[in-house]
C-alpha cells in the first residue's frame with residue numbers, strides 16, 4: 001500500500017501528478033497536469049516538517065531503518081536522522 005505519488009507542491013492536489021524523470025540532482029521529479037508545473041519531492045517536503053515527523057514516526061514503528069525511511073518518504077537520510085533524534089528526545 002505504498003503511496004509513491006506526492007501531492008502537487010503548487011496546487012496541493014494528487015490527482016494530476018505523474019512522475020517526470022529524474023532531476024540532475026538525482027531527485028525524482030513530478031509533473032502536475034492540473035497546474036502544468038513540475039516539482040521535486042525533496043522540495044515539496046520542505047516546510048512540511050510535521051508531515052515528515054509523522055511519517056518517520058510511523059515507519060519507525062514498522063521497524064524500518066533510517067535508510068529505508070529515507071527511501072520510503074524520499075527525504076534525505078540526515079533529515080530522517082534529525083527527526084529520529086527529535087522523537088527520541090520527546091519520548092524521554
Ligand SMILES: [Zn+2]
Pocket residue numbers: 008009010011012013032033034035036037
Ligand atoms: Zn498542481
